Amino acid sequence: MRGTLFAATIVALIPLVLVIYYLLHKGLSLWFTSGFFTTDPTGSFFGNPGGIRSAILGSLVIVALATVISIPIGIGVALYLTEYGKQSWFANTVRYFVDVMTGVPSIMFGLFIYIVLVTSRFGGSGYAAWKGAVALALLMLPIVIRSAEVVLLLVPSSLREAALALGAPRWRVVFQVVLPTSLSGLLTGSLLAIARGMGETAPLLFTVATAFGLTFNLNSQMNTMPFLIFTDITSPRAAIQNIAWGTALTLVTIVLIFNLFARLIASRSSA
Amino acid sequence: MQETRHQFHESLRALEGQALDGLDLVIQQLDRSLESLSYQDVELAGMVVADDDRIDGRYLEVHQGILSLLARQAPVAGDLRIVAALLHVIRCVERMGDQCVNIAKLVPLSGYETPKDKDILDAIERMGRLARSQVSQAKQAFAGRNVELAQDLVRQDTEINRLNREIFRRAVEIGDNLDLREWAMFMILVARCLERVGDNTVDIAEQTVFVVTGLFREFADASTPPETARTP
Amino acid sequence: MNTPDTTSKEQADVSAGGTPAPQSPQATGASKPAVTGKAGHAVNLKDLNAYYGAEHAIKDVTIDFPANEVTALIGPSGSGKSTVVRCINRMHEEIPGARATGSVRLDELDVYAPDVDVTAVRRLIGMVFQKPNPFPTMSIFDNVAAGLRLTGTKSKDLKDLVHRSLQSVGLWDEVKDRLGSPGIGLSGGQQQRLCIARTVAIEPEVILMDEPASALDPISTLKIEELIDELKERYTIVIVTHNMQQAARVANSTVFMLEGEVIEHDETTKIFTNPSDERTERYVTGKFG
Numbered sequence: 090m091r092g093t094l095f096a097a098t099i100v101a102l103i104p105l106v107l108v109i110y111y112l113l114h115k116g117l118s119l120w121f122t123s124g125f126f127t128t129d130p131t132g133s134f135f136g137n138p139g140g141i142r143s144a145i146l147g148s149l150v151i152v153a154l155a156t157v158i159s160i161p162i163g164i165g166v167a168l169y170l171t172e173y174g175k176q177s178w179f180a181n182t183v184r185y186f187v188d189v190m191t192g193v194p195s196i197m198f199g200l201f202i203y204i205v206l207v208t209s210r211f212g213g214s215g216y217a218a219w220k221g222a223v224a225l226a227l228l229m230l231p232i233v234i235r236s237a238e239v240v241l242l243l244v245p246s247s248l249r250e251a252a253l254a255l256g257a258p259r260w261r262v263v264f265q266v267v268l269p270t271s272l273s274g275l276l277t278g279s280l281l282a283i284a285r286g287m288g289e290t291a292p293l294l295f296t297v298a299t300a301f302g303l304t305f306n307l308n309s310q311m312n313t314m315p316f317l318i319f320t321d322i323t324s325p326r327a328a329i330q331n332i333a334w335g336t337a338l339t340l341v342t343i344v345l346i347f348n349l350f351a352r353l354i355a356s357r358s359s360a
Numbered sequence: 361m362q363e364t365r366h367q368f369h370e371s372l373r374a375l376e377g378q379a380l381d382g383l384d385l386v387i388q389q390l391d392r393s394l395e396s397l398s399y400q401d402v403e404l405a406g407m408v409v410a411d412d413d414r415i416d417g418r419y420l421e422v423h424q425g426i427l428s429l430l431a432r433q434a435p436v437a438g439d440l441r442i443v444a445a446l447l448h449v450i451r452c453v454e455r456m457g458d459q460c461v462n463i464a465k466l467v468p469l470s471g472y473e474t475p476k477d478k479d480i481l482d483a484i485e486r487m488g489r490l491a492r493s494q495v496s497q498a499k500q501a502f503a504g505r506n507v508e509l510a511q512d513l514v515r516q517d518t519e520i521n522r523l524n525r526e527i528f529r530r531a532v533e534i535g536d537n538l539d540l541r542e543w544a545m546f547m548i549l550v551a552r553c554l555e556r557v558g559d560n561t562v563d564i565a566e567q568t569v570f571v572v573t574g575l576f577r578e579f580a581d582a583s584t585p586p587e588t589a590r591t592p
Numbered sequence: 593m594n595t596p597d598t599t600s601k602e603q604a605d606v607s608a609g610g611t612p613a614p615q616s617p618q619a620t621g622a623s624k625p626a627v628t629g630k631a632g633h634a635v636n637l638k639d640l641n642a643y644y645g646a647e648h649a650i651k652d653v654t655i656d657f658p659a660n661e662v663t664a665l666i667g668p669s670g671s672g673k674s675t676v677v678r679c680i681n682r683m684h685e686e687i688p689g690a691r692a693t694g695s696v697r698l699d700e701l702d703v704y705a706p707d708v709d710v711t712a713v714r715r716l717i718g719m720v721f722q723k724p725n726p727f728p729t730m731s732i733f734d735n736v737a738a739g740l741r742l743t744g745t746k747s748k749d750l751k752d753l754v755h756r757s758l759q760s761v762g763l764w765d766e767v768k769d770r771l772g773s774p775g776i777g778l779s780g781g782q783q784q785r786l787c788i789a790r791t792v793a794i795e796p797e798v799i800l801m802d803e804p805a806s807a808l809d810p811i812s813t814l815k816i817e818e819l820i821d822e823l824k825e826r827y828t829i830v831i832v833t834h835n836m837q838q839a840a841r842v843a844n845s846t847v848f849m850l851e852g853e854v855i856e857h858d859e860t861t862k863i864f865t866n867p868s869d870e871r872t873e874r875y876v877t878g879k880f881g
Contacts, residue, residue, distance in 0.1 A: 175688060247725040251787070254683060255794060256715035257742035265742055269729040365878035434837060436864040436876045574866025 112338045119335025130317070130332070132301035138329050141336050143303040147218070147311040148340075151297065152286045154222035154307065155229055159286075160279050162226075163233025170234075171241040172263055184238075190231035196291035198227045203295035218311035221297030228292055229282040236278030240271045273358030280351035284344045290315035314340045368433045372442060375425045376503075379446045382418045382453035383499040383564075387492060389415070389460035390557065394488040396467050397550065398481075408464035415457035422450040441574060445567040449502065452560040456495065459553040459560075466546050477540065480530055480547050487523045487554040490516060494561040502568045510565035514579040520558040527551040632659025633699050633797035633828050635680060635717075640694035642675050642684055649675045650852045653694070657798075662820060662829045664843035664860070666836055668875070672852040673832045677800045680830065681717040682710050698798065715743060718791035722803040724783035726775035726790070732758075732767050735775040735786055739794035757793040761785040761819055781812025788819065792827075799823065801831040805838065817842050836876055840864050848872045 119125055128140035166183070174180025202224040207215055244267050252262040268275070293313050299320070300310040314336050321333035389408055396404035426443055429435060435443050494516055501509035528551070531544035562579055570576045635657040642650045650672040657663045665673040678684040679692045682703060696703040703713050726735045736754045740747050747753055754771070758764040763785045767778070775786055784804060791799060801820070805813040820829060820842050833839050839846050840860060847857040848869070856863065856872045867873045874880055 245725070247721060247723055248727060250683065250686070250721065251725045251727070251790075252738075252742055253686060254681065254714055254719035254721075255739040255742050255790070256711045256713075258711050261742050261744070265738075266727060270727070272729075364880060368878070436836070436840070437867050437873050439877050440865055 112334065112341060115331065115334035116336075116338030119331055120338070122335075125335060129303050130301050130312070134324075134326060134329075138326075138332050139301075141314070141317060141332065141339065143301065143312040144314045144317040144336060145339065146303060146305075147300075148287060148314045148343075150305060150307075151218050151222045151293075151311060151313060152225065152283060154219060155225035155286050156279070156283055158222065158226035159229040159233055159282065163230050163282075164237050164275060166230075166234050167237035167241055168263060168267075170238055172259065172267070187231045187234050190227075191235065194291070195228050195289050196294075198224045199292035199295045201227070202292070207296060212308060214308045216296060216298035216310045217308045218297055219307040221293045221311070221313070222307075224292035224296045225286045225289060228289060229286045232282040232285060233279060236281065237271075237275055240274030240278060241267060243274065244270045273354050277351045277355045280347050280354070284347040284351070287344055287347070288315060288340060290319055294319075365433075368429075368435075369439075371425075371429060371433075372435070372439060375422060375429065376442065376446060378418065378425065379422045379450045379453065380499050380503055382415060382422070382450060383495055385415050385418065386453055386456045386460065386557075387495050389457055390488070390492055390495065393460045393463040393467075394485075396464055398485075400467065402468050405464040405467035409461050412457050412461045415454060419450050419454040422446065426450075438571070441571045445502075445571045448567045449564055452563050456557050456560045459557050462553045463550050466550055469546060477530065477534060477544065477547075480527055480544060483523050483527050483530070484547060484550060484554070487520055487527075487551060490520050490523070491554045491557045491561075494520070494558055498561040498564040498568075502564055502571075505568065505572050507569055507572050510568040511579070513561055513565040517558045517562050520555055524551045524555040633716075634659040635798055635828060635830070636695075636697045637676070637680070638695040638697075640676065640679055640692065640696060642672075642679050642692040643690065644687065645689040648852065650679070653849075653852075653854050655847055655854060655857060657828055657830055658845070659828050660824055660826075661844040662824050662831060662842055664839035664846045665830065665832045665849060666834070666839050666846060666875075667849035667855075668880075669834070670851070671849040673847075673849050674802055675852075676849070677719075677802055677830060677832050680798070680800055681714050681719055683714075683719065685710075711743065715794055716796050717798045717800060718794065718796035720784070720788055720791055720799065720801045720804045723807050724780060724787050726778075726783050726786050728774065728776045730775055731772045732775050732778070732786065733771040736789050736793050739790055743794065745794070753793055757789040758786075760792055760823070761789045762815070763789060779812075781808050781815060784808060784812070784816060785819065788816075788823075792823075796827065798828045798830070801829065803832055803834060806834065813838070836864075848875060850875070 122140075125140045126145070127142055129143040130141060131137055131139040166187075170180050170183060174183065202220050205211070206220045206223070207217075212219075248266055248270060249262055252266045253259075257265070293316055297313060297316070298310045299316045300312050302312075304311055317336050318333045318340070321329045321336070324330055324333075389411060392404055392411075393408045395401065396408060426447055429443060494513055497509060497513055497516070500506065501513065528548055531541075531548050534540055534544045566576065566579055637653055637655045637657075640650060640653040641648065653672075653676055655663075655676070665676060667673050675684060680696055680703070684690050684692055692704070694704075698713075698716060701716075702708070703717075727738055730738060733754055734741075736757050737747075737750055739745075740750070740753075755764065758767065763782060766782065775783070778786060784807075788799075788804075804820075805816045808816065817838065820831065823829060824844075831839070831842065833842075843860045845858060846860045846863045848855045848863065848867075848871075850871060856867055856869045858868070862868075863872060864876060867876065
């Protein structure tokens with residue numbers, strides 16, 4: 090029995106190991122190319138392909154905006170569900186739809202935003218970074234809500250009772266007792282949602298498109314790492330393909346760092 | 361289904377049985393001491409004195425049992441009243457045993473060919489019978505938690521007290537015969553012992569009423585001025 | 593149903609709801625600081641009924657809790673004692689589907705009156721729970737001060753208040769050097785005393801205790817009982833306990849409840865030496881329950 094399970098574990102780990110190996114094998118050398126992190130892609134097929142600076146920064150900007158949108162709303166919804174809605178039919182309906190949303194393919198969010206915001210040229214632009222952030226936020230929202238709800242439910246009801254019995258109004262119970270107690274869990278959940286958001290490609294396809302140069306204009310197209318990988322990997326030119334590998338390695342590393350942060354916070358709080 | 365605290369209530373019942381059986385020992389001792397008195401049987405009197413050890417032993421047993429029950433079971437309410445009452449009851453048993461011993465000790469002292477007074481002898485005999493029936497009734501009242509029976513003991517006790525006073529009066533008027541006078545004094549002492557036995561049965565009666573009602577009232581008897589009832 | 597004989601105390605101490613009457617400081621011992629006492633406050637329940645949905649949990653309960661005395665509620669599980677206590681500070685209504693009818697008065701104040709703010713009621717009627725529940729993210733100091741911070745009350749001298757509260761529960765000497773360390777780092781008995789200090793710090797008039805020592809070891813339990821004895825000089829205390837011996841040790845008067853009804857309410861000594869009701873007798877002697 091033990092042997093079988095062990096073998097199965099090894100089999101499951103093989104693709105992971107292979108992926109990491111390939112990433113490092115193909116992409117690591119790019120990291121040490123001069124200008125990889127400091128210059129923007131040139132967009133030209135011939136000559137110097139440039140670096141990936143605009144992609145990295147673009148990803149960070151868009152995900153940051155998505156975070157600012159999804160985390161407060163997500164935690165707010167979770168608070169509503171645990172503190173006020175509880176088992177009412179409305180709260181249960183909300184929970185059901187949130188569950189459904191976690192299963193929606195990410196491309197659907199992209200298409201939704203495409204139709205609602207992009208084709209209608211809302212805000213005076215077609216593809217725009219902020220629209221991509223909205224799509225990502227929609228994707229991250231159910232993850233935040235679910236993980237936040239779990240964490241909030243873990244706060245013992247005896248603490249809420251103690252605060253209520255002292256004469257605290259509900260909102261203070263939430264902000265001064267429930268949230269601080271569940272803070273590390275909420276942070277962990279948020280970081281995991283962010284890590285997920287960083288890597289999503291499909292929502293960005295129809296909402297942000299891409300740009301080569303570095304820009305911080307949220308109302309314009311922006312470069313992102315997933316998009317860059319998407320376009321460069323199919324390039325006939327090997328040098329550009331390698332850029333894609335370098336970008337992939339960078340992306341994975343950033344996601345890894347977010348995950349490590351989440352784990353650190355989780356272990357610190359339980360210590 | 362067994363009631364909860366079955367062990368405890370069993371122990372309490374057993375303890376009560378032990379204490380009340382002490383009253384049977386008292387009756388035995390009473391009978392024998394009075395017999396030894398009427399027949400001047402010094403040997404029987406000696407047995408009464410020796411057998412008091414049994415009553416003292418019973419006292420220690422019950423006392424220890426009560427301590428143990430208090431320490432380990434923390435009795436409350438009705439159970440607590442029973443335990444407290446049993447302390448009193450076993451004390452009364454022990455004292456009554458001592459009174460019997462006192463009577464027995466008077467036997468050799470009262471002499472052999474002694475002149476006797478019929479009236480006094482009759483009175484003593486009647487007191488003896490009364491004391492015996494009172495002890496028996498006290499046991500019945502306590503065991504049966506019978507308040508009426510307990511209160512009736514007071515009535516019977518007035519009779520014993522009356523007889524005691526009568527013997528005293530008779531002894532004072534007995535005349536100039538020195539031997540007779542001496543004998544009469546001894547009979548006064550015997551009467552006093554019997555009267556004390558009667559008082560102890562009244563104590564047991566008071567404890568019976570306490571166990572049932574939770575109120576402690578001293579029963580007024582003819583020898584003391586009536587007291588107001590007191591509740592703790 | 594018997595009521596205890598406490599007329600003199602009640603008549604002396606009726607005051608308008610919530611306003612403390614001026615009184616000389618009551619010292620509870622040489623080592624305890626003099627804390628300004630309040631005039632005693634009595635709680636009266638009349639025809640209280642409580643429901644969990646369709647379940648009728650407590651029926652026509654009428655009890656007078658005399659000022660500055662400890663009243664214990666005893667009875668088997670499910671007899672409604674915790675429900676009664678939670679109706680007093682309106683914690684009962686925090687349970688979905690729960691409601692209560694009848695009258696609960698704190699002195700002259702009707703606790704259930706429509707214009708009464710429930711948080712104000714809970715500031716006057718404090719509660720200590722069975723399982724100690726200090727706030728885990730707060731230090732010892734912050735825990736004691738939590739009551740004030742959670743109600744948005746400004747305090748002129750917070751440090752002094754915390755000091756006095758910790759002293760009044762006998763915890764000051766044990767924690768004075770580590771006020772900044774987490775509240776949950778204390779032992780069970782200390783945590784419970786911390787929770788009591790937290791309750792005392794908001795200066796309530798009544799303290800409700802729902803089995804405060806049942807999760808503690810015997811020595812901590814005895815310390816809590818001693819504390820209750822001291823606290824009654826300044827507060828009216830209602831304690832729910834399933835430990836009859838505790839009720840016997842701690843309470844001035846005891847209420848016996850069975851299946852949601854009050855069976856008997858009398859001086860503790862009377863309940864435990866000569867109860868009037870047969871059911872009370874059977875319960876306290878352990879013949880059932």
